[in-house]
Amino acid sequence: xxxxxxxxxxxxxxxxxxxxxxxxxxxxxxxxxxxxxxxxxxxxxxxxxxxxxxxxxxxxxxxxxxxxxxxxxxxxxxxxxxxxxxxxxxxxxxxxxxxxxxxxxxxxxxxxxxxxxxxxxxxxxxxxxxxxxxxxxxxxxxxxxxxxxxxxxxxxxxxxxxxxxxxxxxxxxxxxxxxxxxxxxxxxxxxxxxxxxxxxxxxxxxxxxxxxxxxxxxxxxxxxxxxxxxxxxxxxxxxxxxxxxxxxxxxxxxxxxxxxxxxxxxxxxxxxxxxxxxxxxxxxxxxxxxxxxxxxxxxxxxxxxxxxxxxxxxxxxxxxxxxxxxxxxxxxxxxxxxxxxxxxxxxxxxxxxxxxxxxxxxxxxxxxxxxxxxxxxxxxxxxxxxxxxxxxxxxxxxxxxxxxxxxxxxxxxxxxxxxxxxxxxxxxxxxxxxxxxxxxxxxxxxxxxxxxxxxxxxxxxxxxxxxxxxxxxxxxxxxxxxxxxxxxxxxxxxxxxxxxxxxxxxxxxxxxxxxxxxxxxxxxxxxxxxxxxxxxxxxxxxxxxxxxxxxxxxxxxxxxxxxxxxxxxxxxxxxxxxxxxxxxxxxxxxxxxxxxxxxxxxxxxxxxxxxxxxxxxxxxxxxxxxxxxxxxxxxxxxxxxxxxxxxxxxxxxxxxxxxxxxxxxxxxxxxxxxxxxxxxxxxxxxxxxxxxxxxxxxxxxxxxxxxxxxxxxxxxxxxxxxxxxxxxxxxxxxxxxxxxxxxxxxxxxxxxxxxxxxxxxxx
Numbered sequence: 001x002x003x004x005x006x007x008x009x010x011x012x013x014x015x016x017x018x019x020x021x022x023x024x025x026x027x028x029x030x031x032x033x034x035x036x037x038x039x040x041x042x043x044x045x046x047x048x049x050x051x052x053x054x055x056x057x058x059x060x061x062x063x064x065x066x067x068x069x070x071x072x073x074x075x076x077x078x079x080x081x082x083x084x085x086x087x088x089x090x091x092x093x094x095x096x097x098x099x100x101x102x103x104x105x106x107x108x109x110x111x112x113x114x115x116x117x118x119x120x121x122x123x124x125x126x127x128x129x130x131x132x133x134x135x136x137x138x139x140x141x142x143x144x145x146x147x148x149x150x151x152x153x154x155x156x157x158x159x160x161x162x163x164x165x166x167x168x169x170x171x172x173x174x175x176x177x178x179x180x181x182x183x184x185x186x187x188x189x190x191x192x193x194x195x196x197x198x199x200x201x202x203x204x205x206x207x208x209x210x211x212x213x214x215x216x217x218x219x220x221x222x223x224x225x226x227x228x229x230x231x232x233x234x235x236x237x238x239x240x241x242x243x244x245x246x247x248x249x250x251x252x253x254x255x256x257x258x259x260x261x262x263x264x265x266x267x268x269x270x271x272x273x274x275x276x277x278x279x280x281x282x283x284x285x286x287x288x289x290x291x292x293x294x295x296x297x298x299x300x301x302x303x304x305x306x307x308x309x310x311x312x313x314x315x316x317x318x319x320x321x322x323x324x325x326x327x328x329x330x331x332x333x334x335x336x337x338x339x340x341x342x343x344x345x346x347x348x349x350x351x352x353x354x355x356x357x358x359x360x361x362x363x364x365x366x367x368x369x370x371x372x373x374x375x376x377x378x379x380x381x382x383x384x385x386x387x388x389x390x391x392x393x394x395x396x397x398x399x400x401x402x403x404x405x406x407x408x409x410x411x412x413x414x415x416x417x418x419x420x421x422x423x424x425x426x427x428x429x430x431x432x433x434x435x436x437x438x439x440x441x442x443x444x445x446x447x448x449x450x451x452x453x454x455x456x457x458x459x460x461x462x463x464x465x466x467x468x469x470x471x472x473x474x475x476x477x478x479x480x481x482x483x484x485x486x487x488x489x490x491x492x493x494x495x496x497x498x499x500x501x502x503x504x505x506x507x508x509x510x511x512x513x514x515x516x517x518x519x520x521x522x523x524x525x526x527x528x529x530x531x532x533x534x535x536x537x538x539x540x541x542x543x544x545x546x547x548x549x550x551x552x553x554x555x556x557x558x559x560x561x562x563x564x565x566x567x568x569x570x571x572x573x574x575x576x577x578x579x580x581x582x583x584x585x586x587x588x589x590x591x592x593x594x595x596x597x598x599x600x601x602x603x604x605x606x607x608x609x610x611x612x613x614x615x616x617x618x619x620x621x622x623x624x625x626x627x628x629x630x631x632x633x634x635x636x637x638x639x640x641x642x643x644x645x646x647x648x649x650x651x652x653x654x655x656x657x658x659x660x661x662x663x664x665x666x667x668x669x670x671x672x673x674x675x676x677x678x679x680x681x682x683x684x685x686x687x688x689x690x691x692x693x694x695x696x697x698x699x700x701x702x703x704x705x706x707x708x709x710x711x712x713x714x715x716x717x718x719x720x721x722x723x724x725x726x727x728x729x730x731x732x733x734x735x736x737x738x739x740x741x742x743x744x745x746x747x748x749x750x751x752x753x754x755x756x757x758x759x760x761x762x763x
Contacts, residue, residue: 094689120144233527247318399432417445442477592644616647635739
């Protein structure tokens, strides 16, 4: 079906260009002569007619019918592309067979047919909007001209048709995943361009308002799959392991203490307890009345404590939950991570891979020079004529074959110029020196094939002609000069007496498989090991926490601590410095975090604000890292200080969700709203709040008086406003513009805690 549609498109294209067939040779000759008379016409951008040419000029150009045979290398790029569009309104470059093979042309044609207007599609490695205007002027046919570039950008120009093409292209370039593939992106464009123009324009305008320049991804990479397998390994071990550990703990909950022996008949009930604290020692000593008497049959030995009983029901439920968790991870993995490929699933044929080689061999056989239609002309007409003259002079001694085409990782050779030249040599069957000139990147590649070798390849390498000179900022690739130097080296080459190179045996690289590694492979094994280590650490931490909690309960049951003042507390004034150094911030952060941790350990389990304080301490420690903040950014250190202060305020009964607008290191903003003039000095909005210290400072300085000058208020606010030093310590930045975490304090303590966890990759 797609083949029939493509044939119909070709017939329609032929019908559009049929008038004027008798003038084909004359018009083409006129173009060539014009290019010879004016050297600048070979450089395509300046020679082509303007996109704003009059309709009569466009019609006159359209009278040029397709030429018989390939165009000469002197023809500008726009004429070569126009000649391709005369054959088929969809032209796919032969330079990208691994990214967009030519076998996808029926798909592009079917999508183009949905626009309802004549649509001409160019799929090229690189071009711009001027290329579309020049091709339109050469082709002389109105319609929708679409350029689909290698990296997924859709550029469009409409001539004589009323469609929201520009807006549709902008929407597609922003919303379609950049890795979805060129065909899918073009299909999305054709679906969008036929919608209501007002709706499309409004959607495009919304993109400007949102300032969303990030396009999503459709596929994941092999590295992402490795991370998924690592995560699966962790989950398979950690989740069931934690359930098992928790269940074992709960199964002994009622029997975690040895059962007391039955009281002896000689000790009456209701007497004093079995042990008391010895005065001054804190150690328990048995009372005389509590000493057990020997039991009959076991003289001299007290009764042994009964073992802690297990709750069989809880233990059975634990084992079932553990197995269910492991099985659940395995069964849920394909649904959570369903992707199996990392790129569009393309079917690349052998003809796709050999398309450019076939074109190059045909051009070299007919003209001696291959000029890729997808690449700009690197030489003017005069320069190319001079090169042809030199090549003809060298032909008797060393035939030279020139290929003006670019190389990239998506071409048939995978970006290897040697392989490309070898493939062309196999197809032509002609010995000699083959030179590839990359008009886009400026690279040169040289290879000699024949029974008798010369030293031309060694001379080419020694002359350092392969890469353009990057020692300056100039964009001039100096291709004409470097190509002339290459021909000089060919002319000066001497025989070596060795057998020359042979292109036989050169094969194209295999097509890369885009299938992702399966789940539960690659890094799944290391994930199991890390999961076991992590489970052990978590179990140890849990055991330590339980032991500490039991010790605290036992201490509370035995009585108050001997020295209440020994409990660690936060000390020191608020951090009032408006321009602290990085060293001060590091010291404050470490000190306040330790003090908050100590206060939390000493606080009651039901103390108000305890949960908020824990969140603050957790976020502050994430920012400090394992090295105590020695490698942390100063802005993160300031955020850690603010979190520690806010946690302390929460424990002391000041759980305000906002931090001081002037300096978040001051703690919670329980001093009331900021003065109304804050907005005038750029510290708004009016809903901002400050701490009591800042409020008192502004009042005492007179900045709150109605007659105070704006300059005085700005100066007073600047003295209180926190500035965080840069990592190099040479300058400072206002705190709400410093780093990625600290500015979140503008939205309150919860936002600051969330941003700190996100910065440390904590879910």
